[in-house]
Amino acid sequence: MREFIEAPRKIYAEAKEESRLIEGLSLAELKAFALKQNGVLETQMRSLAVDSEPMSRCAPKTRNSVDDEFGEKELLLARQAVEVLRGYNVVSVDTVVGENSGVTARFIVPEKYAHIAYGLKMLMGEPKGRLVEDPTYHIVYFTDEALEANKKIKDLMEKDIMVRLWMGLKRGEQVKIVRNSTYVGEGKKGVFQFEDWRVKAIDEEGIFLHAGVRRDYLWVFDYGTQRPELKERATVVGGLTATGKTTTLCRTFRRMPKERSEMVGDDGGVLRGDGSFTIFEPGGLYVKTDGIDVDQPEIFMAASSRDTLLENVSLSKYPYIPHFSDTSKTKNGRAVVLRENLEIASTNLTVKKVHYIILLTRNPLINAISRLTTEQAVMQLIYGESVESSGGNPLEAGKFKREFFLDPFVSGNRLEHALKFYEILRENPGIRVYLANTGQIGDKGMKIDVWDSFAIYNDLLRNRIIFSERPDELWYYYPIRCDRARLNKLRALTLFEDASRTTVIQEFLLGRRRYLTDFEEQWGEIPSRIKNSLRYE
Numbered sequence: 001m002r003e004f005i006e007a008p009r010k011i012y013a014e015a016k017e018e019s020r021l022i023e024g025l026s027l028a029e030l031k032a033f034a035l036k037q038n039g040v041l042e043t044q045m046r047s048l049a050v051d052s053e054p055m056s057r058c059a060p061k062t063r064n065s066v067d068d069e070f071g072e073k074e075l076l077l078a079r080q081a082v083e084v085l086r087g088y089n090v091v092s093v094d095t096v097v098g099e100n101s102g103v104t105a106r107f108i109v110p111e112k113y114a115h116i117a118y119g120l121k122m123l124m125g126e127p128k129g130r131l132v133e134d135p136t137y138h139i140v141y142f143t144d145e146a147l148e149a150n151k152k153i154k155d156l157m158e159k160d161i162m163v164r165l166w167m168g169l170k171r172g173e174q175v176k177i178v179r180n181s182t183y184v185g186e187g188k189k190g191v192f193q194f195e196d197w198r199v200k201a202i203d204e205e206g207i208f209l210h211a212g213v214r215r216d217y218l219w220v221f222d223y224g225t226q227r228p229e230l231k232e233r234a235t236v237v238g239g240l241t242a243t244g245k246t247t248t249l250c251r252t253f254r255r256m257p258k259e260r261s262e263m264v265g266d267d268g269g270v271l272r273g274d275g276s277f278t279i280f281e282p283g284g285l286y287v288k289t290d291g292i293d294v295d296q297p298e299i300f301m302a303a304s305s306r307d308t309l310l311e312n313v314s315l316s317k318y319p320y321i322p323h324f325s326d327t328s329k330t331k332n333g334r335a336v337v338l339r340e341n342l343e344i345a346s347t348n349l350t351v352k353k354v355h356y357i358i359l360l361t362r363n364p365l366i367n368a369i370s371r372l373t374t375e376q377a378v379m380q381l382i383y384g385e386s387v388e389s390s391g392g393n394p395l396e397a398g399k400f401k402r403e404f405f406l407d408p409f410v411s412g413n414r415l416e417h418a419l420k421f422y423e424i425l426r427e428n429p430g431i432r433v434y435l436a437n438t439g440q441i442g443d444k445g446m447k448i449d450v451w452d453s454f455a456i457y458n459d460l461l462r463n464r465i466i467f468s469e470r471p472d473e474l475w476y477y478y479p480i481r482c483d484r485a486r487l488n489k490l491r492a493l494t495l496f497e498d499a500s501r502t503t504v505i506q507e508f509l510l511g512r513r514r515y516l517t518d519f520e521e522q523w524g525e526i527p528s529r530i531k532n533s534l535r536y537e
Contacts, residue, residue, distance in 0.1 A: 007078040008138035015090045023092040024130045034114040044319040046306035052183040055312045055330040062163040066411040084142045093117040094132040095124030098280045099349040106135035119184040119309040119336040125283035139176045139190045167197045193409040199270045206272035210407035211238030212249045215262045233461045234351035239360030240386045244438040262346035275428040279349040289324045289333040295450045302337040309336040362387045362439030368490040369456050370435045370476035371467040375533035377433035378422045381405045415523040442495025455484040475535045512536040
């Protein structure tokens with residue numbers, strides 16, 4: 001597959017030799033250049049707005065070299081990318097990845113899609129000097145004549161799209177080629193998936209989680225000193241798209257003097273054996289815009305800045321005012337916002353020691369908050385129970401799904417992945433893990449809203465929630481006392497009608513048994529102490 005690996009370098013070198021290469025632009029210069037392209041609008045706030053095709057990531061059309069066989073189709077894709085881009089001026093943007101990791105990425109796009117380069121440069125930040133001699137990751141976008149036909153097709157599975165990732169055995173071999181998608185998220189998630197693989201399989205640095213992290217300094221009652229102490233609390237929050245990660249991470253918990261809250265990062269980072277955690281996006285955030293004007297004031301302010309790229313967001317007629325609550329175009333409207341425009345954002349990307357991990361799900365059977373043992377935390381992530389989102393597969397949005405480790409970008413042996421996480425938790429007994437439900441609870445349509453969730457998290461971080469000594473019917477430890485949170489909304493199984501509860505539980509456990517059978521046939525037997533920590537029979 002050397003030809004696939006070398007394709008981006010060939011595209012770059014030919015464009016440079018033929019004076020078709022546009023590189024080294026500042027963020028302001030890139031914005032001005034993008035605005036000259038067809039389909040790019042300037043909003044009333046002076047931000048940029050575009051529509052992508054398709055309006056989500058192309059998960060069903062994506063393959064990687066670890067989990068899938070690469071062959072003639074992939075070679076043809078690489079050759080087509082080289083051939084098609086010979087006919088265009090191309091924009092190349094070099095970025096950094098993470099904090100002091102030495103990892104860099106190069107994005108190559110046709111001139112007409114310069115806004116993609118602009119958005120990715122905002123997200124990832126730029127290296128000193130703006131150019132990198134030998135990038136770690138290469139990501140190439142190109143489109144062909146099928147793009148126009150794709151616009152008329154609603155079903156993502158019917159669109160003529162191809163996305164391939166070569167994962168590599170060492171740094172510098174990672175290549176993603178994207179054909180017929182102009183979605184900024186393909187570039188972001190390309191870096192995400194390469195990082196997911198690198199930190200585990202190449203550098204053996206730790207494990208990459210589909211999670212963000214926040215840092216809070218709060219007055220917490222210390223039972224040892226018998227008085228309140230101002231303590232640092234670092235909380236990793238993991239979950240699938242649209243389960244509330246960014247909302248959870250970008251609201252302040254500050255209530256009293258000297259308290260403060262920081263969002264370190266919202267989507268993806270490395271958990272290491274020493275208990276530290278580092279976010280991979282230095283420059284900005286790629287946030288869903290649905291409802292941010294109601295539930296996320298901090299993000300709303302950042303998304304309303306002139307230094308923003310809006311993607312698939314509904315606009316008024318001229319002067320193009322964004323309407324974030326209007327999801328008639330798509331529920332997957334996005335905004336690339338700069339960290340510097342988000343007041344709650346920290347100045348660094350690393351927490352030295354994680355204290356809490358909160359896993360987000362949307363499942364009516366799950367308590368608003370549950371305490372997990374180390375083994376339960378691993379098993380819960382193996383089950384990966386949540387819901388599909390409009391950012392993953394719009395046609396299945398809202399439906400129950402199982403996604404291993406709540407991470408669509410994991411590659412390689414899943415059991416080894418899970419046991420690596422287990423090893424890190426055992427090496428760091430101070431990390432406490434919880435499962436939080438951010439959707440419907442029970443069978444009466446009761447919803448856990450954002451205010452319920454923040455009351456729960458505030459109580460949790462201030463040591464004001466007490467959990468049961470014995471687990472419930474699904475073997476989760478549930479809250480029995482709290483301060484701000486409403487206890488009557490916390491226990492899921494008490495909110496089901498007696499007649500339906502047994503049936504619902506049995507159907508749920510049947511799904512778990514089927515999943516376990518398939519999982520163990522493919523990846524190997526899960527150690528019994530982990531497998532038997534949560535009920536499946």
